[in-house]
Amino acid sequence: MLRAKGNTALLMFYNLENLFYPLSSQNIDNQLRNWSLSRYQKKLKSISETLLLIQKTYGSLPIIIGVCEVQGIQPLEDLIQYPPLSSYGIIHYKGRDKRGVDTALLYDSKEIEVLHSEPLPVSETRSIIFTKIQYCNSIFNVYTLHLPSRRGSDEAKNKREIILNTLKEHLINNLNAQKEPVIILGDFNANPNDEAIRNLMNISPRFQLINPFSEVYANRSFSNFHRSKGLLFDQILFSEHLVSENFPLAFVKAEIFAPEQLKQHGKPSRTFAGSRYLGGQSDHFPVIIQTKTIIN
Numbered sequence: 001m002l003r004a005k006g007n008t009a010l011l012m013f014y015n016l017e018n019l020f021y022p023l024s025s026q027n028i029d030n031q032l033r034n035w036s037l038s039r040y041q042k043k044l045k046s047i048s049e050t051l052l053l054i055q056k057t058y059g060s061l062p063i064i065i066g067v068c069e070v071q072g073i074q075p076l077e078d079l080i081q082y083p084p085l086s087s088y089g090i091i092h093y094k095g096r097d098k099r100g101v102d103t104a105l106l107y108d109s110k111e112i113e114v115l116h117s118e119p120l121p122v123s124e125t126r127s128i129i130f131t132k133i134q135y136c137n138s139i140f141n142v143y144t145l146h147l148p149s150r151r152g153s154d155e156a157k158n159k160r161e162i163i164l165n166t167l168k169e170h171l172i173n174n175l176n177a178q179k180e181p182v183i184i185l186g187d188f189n190a191n192p193n194d195e196a197i198r199n200l201m202n203i204s205p206r207f208q209l210i211n212p213f214s215e216v217y218a219n220r221s222f223s224n225f226h227r228s229k230g231l232l233f234d235q236i237l238f239s240e241h242l243v244s245e246n247f248p249l250a251f252v253k254a255e256i257f258a259p260e261q262l263k264q265h266g267k268p269s270r271t272f273a274g275s276r277y278l279g280g281q282s283d284h285f286p287v288i289i290q291t292k293t294i295i296n
Helices: 037-058 074-079 157-175 195-201 213-218
Strands: 004-019 062-070 088-092 102-108 113-120 128-135 138-146 182-187 224-226 229-231 234-239 249-256 287-295
Touching (some): 004 182, 037 287, 062 138, 062 182, 074 088, 088 113, 113 157, 138 157
Antiparallel strands (some): 004 287, 062 102, 088 102, 128 138, 249 287
């Protein structure tokens, strides 16, 4: 029997480039200069307008949005006051990052039921957020993460490895036997062809992950840049369920959302260049996976 495709369901990840509340004392410690309430509000409005562009382009908003580089829950609570996100809930846990930046998961509460959430703590660095959700009468295990930067002499390499090992251990110990679908949303600070990402794909003979952004990267599409070098650190991985004939949600396409409104000189329109305020949305483009619900 042929399976008819139903509604579009979008999965999204977005690095929000230092979405900090302007009255926090941490901003000075973290060298976020030239920041004010009016600039903060402009950034929130710009992010909400990005979501409106996504809604206009795809006909719907994402059912889940992984985000990173957020300082605490206050900016997220302020963000969901804007109309396109008014039905969204927030999953957030305070992490141990020295800069005070956290990851979080936003979800459309009209579409998603949250069954469980918890941080998977990693010593002296950012936690992974694990969330078990129900959508389309199926349970999904969602991980949201942000690996430390590669800047300088790559001092954070060990921390990145610790985070990935924590993820692998949780996948193997908790999910392999249950055979429930997995979605991983993150800024990996590594391209899809990086050894660390490739190793994540085959953590168990019985449990395979798919990275559709490998093809996107091979086609020279990028979500962020270091000087003139294009990078695709932002990726969404998923288990084989989304390409299975017997599953109610089917993978359609992975892409970088990069309309002209989000660009400056062909790159993401960033908020800051060092301490110099530029006024853009973020130094990363959002990445999106498009799926379709299936009607048998």
